[in-house]
Amino acid sequence: MPLNSIDETFLDRLTAHLPEDTIRPAEARFAEEPRGRWKGAARHVALPRSAEEVAIIVRHAAEAQVPLVPYGGGTGLVGGQIAPEGGTEPLLISLERMNRIRSLHPRENVAIVEAGAILQDVQDAARAADRLFPLSLASEGSARIGGLLATNAGGVNVLRYGNARDLCLGLEAVLPSGEIWHGLRRLRKDNTGYDLRNLLVGAEGTLGIITAASLKLSPIPAGTGTALLAVASPAAALDLLALARSRLGDGVSAFELMSRAGYDFLSEVIPELRQPFETPPDWSVLIEVGLPEGLDPAEALEAVFAEAFEEGLVRDGLIAQSQAQADDFWQIRERIPEANRKIGAVSSHDISVPISAIPDFIPEGIARLARIDSFRVNCFGHLGDGNLHYNVFPMPGRSRADHDHQRSEIKRVIHDLVHEMEGSISAEHGIGRLKVDDLERYQDPAKMAAMRAIKAALDPLGIMNPGAILRERR
């Protein structure tokens, strides 16, 4: 099905059916993405104010067979929000004007928010109602709910609270037919037919445009505690996790692994950041716990630390004595991506493996990379979820450009290893346009066929974010 680039006729017709200033020339920000891999080709953006306006846009796009690319906070790392130059020129749809928190239901632990709401604003609104919206990640100050759901975002609290999909109870969305699905349910149990919600969550805008969501809130734990512990090895970190969970159960909300490279990169490019350890440990973990009344989080962490020290799992450690100290620990973890960007990765991999495979995966990856060339690997991430950001950097004195010719080999080597270990080549960032080839290579063929059938069934014209996840049909 050939798609058509935007033209004047289309723009005129659309403008005639929408309030003034809904369609605009796209500013430069819409053509950029965080890792600078693509330059967007869209020259026009729609800024609708309601699901009804989104539906008008979708119906006109379907009629004219013009592609639509939905745009959230623009923080995606795999190019799902970017229509690259050289293809058909699409219309961007930014949901930024639909940023209201429509209602809060503290007794039900539910918030109804529009797709354009910024994550931090949702967190703040929940907190003001004495509730927790636990989705938390580095870009929370600009990422928007619609994009977070479309990519099934992860972050640091997945261990306890799940991914974005686990925090979503219902959706309002415009389907490729132009119909609005009114599915903003506030129910914990609803077995009335196929799970369209989970199909749209993670579909990266290729099956419809999310316009609002019903989100699950949680009680705020009575007390939280944070510790930064130097562990003997990744295997010891896993034993520590098992120990902590056997003592504190679901109370463990974050369990983040960091390697020495992370600390070294921080001192190299963000020297003003205060480092907690005198000598950075080879491996360390940041633990956060949230506990019910009657338990002192610092004491509970102290007890876990003592037992883990006894067992030789932990070599050194710091337990935050104040919120300020906890924030300092988190700064270390959260500024690693920034340090990585400043150093400049040759290749970044957002992967997951079964968590018991992690101690084998980390050194095996390093060994296989060493057959290509000398690199520094900064491996860090959400150990409790088996999700590592396994990023490959040039040795000091060399540059990214020196390794340009090796990039695809590096990626292949790491992804092949992930695949051998029954892992995922995209743990939390999605497929976007970056990993379309990888998906074809590694995904189960029966699932690929089912995905293509679903796409063709729900979006027969192929207008919804063409080229994301699935190769564009021509």
Place this chain on the structure above:
Amino acid sequence: MPLNSIDETFLDRLTAHLPEDTIRPAEARFAEEPRGRWKGAARHVALPRSAEEVAIIVRHAAEAQVPLVPYGGGTGLVGGQIAPEGGTEPLLISLERMNRIRSLHPRENVAIVEAGAILQDVQDAARAADRLFPLSLASEGSARIGGLLATNAGGVNVLRYGNARDLCLGLEAVLPSGEIWHGLRRLRKDNTGYDLRNLLVGAEGTLGIITAASLKLSPIPAGTGTALLAVASPAAALDLLALARSRLGDGVSAFELMSRAGYDFLSEVIPELRQPFETPPDWSVLIEVGLPEGLDPAEALEAVFAEAFEEGLVRDGLIAQSQAQADDFWQIRERIPEANRKIGAVSSHDISVPISAIPDFIPEGIARLARIDSFRVNCFGHLGDGNLHYNVFPMPGRSRADHDHQRSEIKRVIHDLVHEMEGSISAEHGIGRLKVDDLERYQDPAKMAAMRAIKAALDPLGIMNPGAILRERR
């Protein structure tokens, strides 16, 4: 697309491609279902031993356009496992021979089990590995994993651990094309394309046959406690839930509401069951908590009780001092469905509403029913999930048959009220064949259209459990 009934040619061809004794005449048990609403028409059942054998069956059925009806433990309450008499004669596929626990990964909190495994066996295997598989419901001694996932079963621990879908990390399934999807991942994070897992979970066998699943286990809480508390009203019960969760957080794993009718029915038809209260309270809740080390569950419940008593939410209560006593409390809750069956319901409703709507829903339902006739309502269930079993019984001295002519009006009145209150007409039992009309009446039209498109895309011949969830295309 017209389907064909099983004939000798089909059976001969299938038998030739499968090991001996895979296809058999269906015993009487396959024609029955728990509520006695339907009599099954299938005269043959396939008992495959592997996903490969299931795939052979599906491919032959597709070729001959013979319908297939997957069969788990036969405990479904909406007729999803029954092909009623009068239609095309299908082949049943029972997964009961595929009942192995393929592997257990305690460090990862994962179990890989076949679809025919009985829930209780999975719970026991997890416990033997010092882990919890939290799915728990009355029929756990005979319900099988495949059916539990196909219907997205709920039960008593959803408040803390989620529905069946939340406990599933991956699937192996035979799609209607006859291809096997090898999706038994042990990953907490995997964003590689559309969520086919959640599409099959809850599809009641209409989009494929689940042959094995990767299931999420949890640490066993250090200590558990159980209390049975008489509350002032359903509204007070909700306040008690909020209070308990603010004190104990996620520690509250079950919160079950019971009405006086439940106790009365039990003394009427199961008089040998020891009742905990001298005078049955109008409303009571069964609370179970699972807490980490350092907290005494009985003490924690005592503190919640004292505070709730102070606030006038709770009038009387019992905190289990032993496992035997906790089991006694659970007996009350778990034998209510049996008592209901002995009394004989005029109409049963598995509904959910936003939990803050429950205090209005219960009396409004009773008031609307009273306009039809005099009834007894036994309303009980998973209050923490907003899921009530709202069952309507004849007054003493009258029989179900006296109300036969009112049944559809009763159902309509209750479901209309649920719909007005933005609830679900099937909270945890599914649609099956019982609620196909209700689904068409109450479901959002855009979602219905999307469901039909998905069904047509994945099962273009319509051979997979035709007539369940969606009306059979002819």
